[in-house]
């Protein structure tokens with residue numbers, strides 16, 4: 001029986017273009033100033049981590065290379081989270097969730113399911129994003145937030161740790177993502193999975209996993225509340 005739904009963000013609850021064309025360019029523009037602020041502990045920690053891994057390199061250059069490759073590197077994700085603070089606060093950045101997301105999340109929560117987030121974006125970034133959506137502040141829907149500090153999303157052990165943290169069996173968690181390798185890792189850990197194949201994101205369907213175009217379809221496929229919305 002499914003007791004928790006664990007959700008990816010980019011390509012699952014909102015369009016990939018929002019992350020790639022709005023959030024990432026904003027962070028790239030703000031990063032030089034962010035990295036210069038040595039008084040911010042998150043920045044100081046990230047700088048130290050980069051300097052340890054890349055001795056003699058300018059941390060800004062390393063970050064720019066990571067951004068060019070969309071590398072899911074924890075120090076970069078922490079710095080992007082600092083960069084986005086101002087943008088979310090002044091309304092320059094505002095997440096527009098897919099229309100099917102909020103009705104399904106509310107139906108699932110009302111039916112007693114737990115909801116949690118697992119994204120490469122840092123936990124402070126996840127809270128900023130869900131705190132400033134076009135649909136309002138929806139952070140209170142989620143009981144758990146997980147990021148790269150738990151481990152990479154393509155690593156099965158990350159999902160084992162998440163199940164332990166949520167205090168449920170792996171098989172009681174339904175993981176939703178658009179990325180096949182993430183779903184494979186979750187399956188290896190024993191989770192139930194469903195791939196969100198969003199036409200707007202041109203998602204590549206992953207062979208051998210259940211698929212849905214909306215969260216209402218997920219609900220219908222897995223017998224969860226909210227299937228009437230499909």
Ligand SMILES: CSCCC(=O)C(=O)COP(=O)(O)O
Nearest residue numbers: 008009010119120121125126
């Ligand atoms: C928390 S919003 C920013 C998302 C982000 O930085 C990213 O790399 C997308 O990762 P996801 O794991 O949500 O696909």
Ligand SMILES: [Mg+2]
Nearest residue numbers: 008010011178
């Ligand atoms: Mg994704």
